[in-house]
Amino acid sequence: MAAPGSGGFDWSIWAAWAQMLVALLALAFTISESRRSRRERRIERLAADSQRREERDEADRDRRLRARPNLFGTWMLDEDEDNAEFIVKNEGLGPATIVSYEATFGGATYKALDAVNLETICRDLDIVCQSKGHYPALASGTSIAPGETARLLSMHIVKRTDKSPPLAAIPGMFDFHISYVSIYGDLIEDVTGKNS
Known part of the structure; x- marks a missing residue:
């Protein structure tokens, strides 16, 4: 449209519309870039959080392994x-807290090897035993520190019969089952005795 009396075309209206269109396109582009940038930052933040979580879990696993107890039983x-004697030593780096302990001999299971139980076992072996005074009850909650030992069975044979087994055969007649936890609460179960 031309201005009245000018006889020509008015480009100012088209220029105003063109400027408005360019401004709207610039605004749309800015909004789009802003959203993309926010999305990328969120993805980077989630990736960094995931990486930190993995590193924390790895450090926790490492601490757990370093503080893991390892009870090893051996016959003396x-x-x-x-x-x-049957002795258990904690060869791990963390304390072992006993959950349960059992000794099996001749099909019978004993929660503790006290004087009465030891006398029954010796009678079954056709031997007379004299205690060395070691009848530990590895009660639930008892801790064995790293490097520490616990004597589970100790007997001194004072009399034998011709039916008595040789001393070397006695370890093969026992099984010891010990359940214990690490300081992190990891349950460890160990059956030892016959093959120790």
Whole structure:
């Protein structure tokens, strides 16, 4: 449209519309870029959080492994003195807290190897035993520190019969089952005795 009396075309209206269109396109582009940038930052933040979480989990696993107890049972046999002892040593780096302990001999299970139980076992072996005073009850909650030992069975044979087994055969007649936890609450179950 031309201005009245000018006789020509008015480009100012088209220029105003063109400027408005360019401004709207610039606004749309700015909004789009802003959303894309926010989305990328969120993805980067989630990736960084995930990485930190993985590193924290790895450090936690490492701490758990370093503080893991490891109870190792062994028989100590002294043929000269006719002594048999079963000793458990914590060879791990963390304390072992006992949950339960059982000894199995001749099909019978004992929660503790006290004087009465030891006398029954010795009678079944056709031997007379004298205690060395070690009848530990590894009660629930008892802790064995790293490097520490616990004597589970100790007997001194004072009399044998011709039916008595040799001292070396006694370890094969017992099984010891010990359940314990690490300081992180990881349950560890160990059956040892016959093959120790």
